[in-house]
Amino acid sequence: MLIKRILRRIGFWIAMVLFALFAIFPAAYMLISAFKQDGDLYNVANNPFLFNLPPTFKNIEFLFTETQYATFLWNSFFIGLLVVIITLLLAVPAAYSLSRLVGRRGAQSGIAIFLVYLIPPTLLFIPLFQLITTINAANTIWSLVLVYPTITVPFCTWLLLGFFKSMPRELEEAALIDGYSRWQAFLRVALPLAGPGIATCVVFAFALTLSDYIYAATFVSSTASRTISAGVPIVLISGDIYFWQALMAATAIVTIPLAIAYGLLFGKLVKGFQTEPASGT
Amino acid sequence: MAATESAMRRGSAGQRRAGVGDRGGPLGGLMLAPAVIYIVALVGVPFVMAIALSLSSATIGNPSIHGFIGLQNYFTVVHEAAFPIALRNSVIVTIATLVLVVILATAESELLARDFRGKWFWQILIILPWAMPVSLAAVNWLWLLDSEFSPVDWILRQIGVLGPGSLLGPAGHLYYYGREGVGLAAMTAINVWRLLPLGTIIVLAGRTAIPHDIYEQAQVDGAGFFRVLFRITVPALAPILVVVAVFAALVVFGDMAIVAITTHGGPGYSTQLLPYWAYLKGIEGGALGEGAAVALYMFPILLAAAILALRMAYRSENG
Numbered sequence: 193m194l195i196k197r198i199l200r201r202i203g204f205w206i207a208m209v210l211f212a213l214f215a216i217f218p219a220a221y222m223l224i225s226a227f228k229q230d231g232d233l234y235n236v237a238n239n240p241f242l243f244n245l246p247p248t249f250k251n252i253e254f255l256f257t258e259t260q261y262a263t264f265l266w267n268s269f270f271i272g273l274l275v276v277i278i279t280l281l282l283a284v285p286a287a288y289s290l291s292r293l294v295g296r297r298g299a300q301s302g303i304a305i306f307l308v309y310l311i312p313p314t315l316l317f318i319p320l321f322q323l324i325t326t327i328n329a330a331n332t333i334w335s336l337v338l339v340y341p342t343i344t345v346p347f348c349t350w351l352l353l354g355f356f357k358s359m360p361r362e363l364e365e366a367a368l369i370d371g372y373s374r375w376q377a378f379l380r381v382a383l384p385l386a387g388p389g390i391a392t393c394v395v396f397a398f399a400l401t402l403s404d405y406i407y408a409a410t411f412v413s414s415t416a417s418r419t420i421s422a423g424v425p426i427v428l429i430s431g432d433i434y435f436w437q438a439l440m441a442a443t444a445i446v447t448i449p450l451a452i453a454y455g456l457l458f459g460k461l462v463k464g465f466q467t468e469p470a471s472g473t
Numbered sequence: 474m475a476a477t478e479s480a481m482r483r484g485s486a487g488q489r490r491a492g493v494g495d496r497g498g499p500l501g502g503l504m505l506a507p508a509v510i511y512i513v514a515l516v517g518v519p520f521v522m523a524i525a526l527s528l529s530s531a532t533i534g535n536p537s538i539h540g541f542i543g544l545q546n547y548f549t550v551v552h553e554a555a556f557p558i559a560l561r562n563s564v565i566v567t568i569a570t571l572v573l574v575v576i577l578a579t580a581e582s583e584l585l586a587r588d589f590r591g592k593w594f595w596q597i598l599i600i601l602p603w604a605m606p607v608s609l610a611a612v613n614w615l616w617l618l619d620s621e622f623s624p625v626d627w628i629l630r631q632i633g634v635l636g637p638g639s640l641l642g643p644a645g646h647l648y649y650y651g652r653e654g655v656g657l658a659a660m661t662a663i664n665v666w667r668l669l670p671l672g673t674i675i676v677l678a679g680r681t682a683i684p685h686d687i688y689e690q691a692q693v694d695g696a697g698f699f700r701v702l703f704r705i706t707v708p709a710l711a712p713i714l715v716v717v718a719v720f721a722a723l724v725v726f727g728d729m730a731i732v733a734i735t736t737h738g739g740p741g742y743s744t745q746l747l748p749y750w751a752y753l754k755g756i757e758g759g760a761l762g763e764g765a766a767v768a769l770y771m772f773p774i775l776l777a778a779a780i781l782a783l784r785m786a787y788r789s790e791n792g
Contacts, residue, residue, distance in 0.1 A: 204584060204587075207580070208584050208595060211577075211580075211581050211584065212595060212598040214666070214669075215598055215599050215602055215666070215670070216601055217617075218602075218613045218666070219602075221616075221617055221624050222613050222617075225616065236621065236622065240627050241624060281507070282508040285504035285505070285507070285508070286504065286505050286507070286508035286509070289502075289504035289505040290505065293500060293501025293505075294501040294502070294505065303783060307776070307779070308516055309723065310775045310779055311520055311772065312723075312726070312748065312768070312771065312775070313727065314752065314768050315523050315765070315769065315772065316516065316519045316520065316523065318523065318526060318755055318756075318764065319520075319526065320515070320519050322522070323518075338515070339515065341515075342511075342512070342515045345508055346512065374500050378504075399604070402606050403606040403607045404606075405606075405608040405730035405733075410756065420606060421606045421607070421608045422608065424608070424609060424612070425609075425612055425734055429612075434616075439612050439616070440616065442609070443605065443613055446604075446605070446606065447601065447605040448601075450604035450605075451597055452597055453604075454597075454600045454604050455593065455597025455601075456593060456596075456597070458593070458599075458600060458674070459596075461674050462678045462681075463678070465674060465677075465678030465679075466678045466681055466682070
């Protein structure tokens with residue numbers, strides 16, 4: 193029995209280490225590359241995982257002094273923040289309304305919302321680009337602020353719909369009997385209880401916004417308005433020349449803080465999905 | 474089992490009851506309206522415009538929707554040599570990714586469902602791929618699988634399976650993004666890598682719906698680890714695994730960042746995927762109508778797959 197338990201433990205940790213290695217292997221190599229000198233990086237005889245020449249901060253310096261990386265960072269975070277706010281303002285009331293206020297059919301609209309999510313950006317970006325040109329928003333960060341909620345609103349509404357549906361109605365009903373209006377019951381009772389769902393929405397809206405490539409690459413062509421997602425590959429890859437160390441540094445600077453933040457929120461994210469699954473039944 | 478789960482879920486979801494405040498009068502509409510108006514304006518209208526574009530002879534030089542030519546664009550693109558290849562590749566990469574993500578996410582959730590010391594640290598490592606924007610993940614993997622300096626090739630050479638006179642051939646490099654098979658495999662690997670954290674999170678959420686006493690009963694009965702996994706956990710998770718599969722499929726099938734940054738669809742059309750081909754046709758090639766037609770071919774496929782999957786989820790939940 194004891195041997196069996198020890199074997200299980202060993203099995204557990206081997207599996208854990210393998211999964212973790214798979215997750216961080218590309219990023220670990222990225223991190224090492226970011227600090228390498230040219231002579232070290234571009235030598236096939238070298239062990240790629242070791243510093244054969246002393247590490248350098250030159251690549252990060254290059255990123256911040258010779259390129260507009262800092263601007264990309266700022267644009268991405270600014271756009272992300274605005275999109276999160278817009279998404280919450282649209283999705284939270286919509287999900288609540290569907291789950292409680294518009295009757296049975298509303299509560300079953302999960303699939304309908306999911307269908308909106310089925311229309312990929314690849315299909316929408318040409319007409320959306322024409323739309324944005326007509327309102328003179330092309331080439332500005334506002335074009336992206338306007339368009340990104342198309343990705344985040346359906347997802348967050350769908351997620352929150354499940355969340356509100358799985359919340360007991362009794363509390364709000366008690367509040368209504370106590371003389372609260374529907375709106376007050378929503379604000380004071382339902383909203384605080386939806387905390388984990390809303391937190392998950394914030395993380396997702398931000399992550400989806402940051403991750404978009406197609407809109408960022410097509411709607412904005414001036415360097416000053418680019419986001420990291422499109423700016424880094426476009427500026428640091430010119431034709432056949434890849435600024436590998438700078439590319440890796442640019443990726444690491446974004447990824448590592450976010451990985452820590454998302455990792456610490458891991459339990460919350462799981463809670464956010466703890467609702468009835470997508471079906472909308 | 475599925476029946477217990479669904480009954481339990483229904484219980485916690487609160488019985489539907491008419492009466493007190495079930496309808497909010499005008500408030501319901503007011504709260505719903507902003508989202509609906511926004512989605513209609515920025516998804517509905519462009520979707521219709523995309524359909525109109527696909528039926529027109531619009532080009533990038535003259536982008537207004539004009540010159541109705543019926544289904545001409547749809548016939549033109551289907552007869553191009555690249556179409557069947559791009560369609561096949563998209564389907565291969567999507568299915569391979571979703572199968573692997575479902576299997577690996579189930580396994581990973583088996584680990585993370587336990588409590589152990591330093592769990593937060595492992596969660597940070599596990600979630601990392603998801604924190605990386607797709608295009609940067611593609612750049613990361615482009616460098617990881619570089620034709621000359623790939624550390625994966627280096628490891629393979631060190632352990633003697635790559636290089637002159639060895640198992641994987643004399644070249645010393647696998648040239649991941651320059652060959653059809655490995656190119657598609659590499660793109661699948663990138664997709665699996667970046668979607669596994671999300672898949673694991675969703676599966677973990679689904680696990681909490683499995684009642685604990687079933688496990689306790691299994692333990693009393695002396696069921697082993699794998700017996701519990703395949704007899705209890707996996708069947709109970711079936712609906713949520715379908716959700717994971719649909720998510721993975723949607724994200725992978727519609728994505729063009731990975732192919733655009735890694736293989737560019739080449740050599741030739743051998744690793745082309747539908748969304749990137751649509752982009753190349755519509756934007757780079759300037760034939761907006763044809764590009765829209767290619768993109769629209771994706772829609773019914775996505776729709777059919779999603780409906781099928783959600784139906785299966787619904788069935789197993791009520792079965």
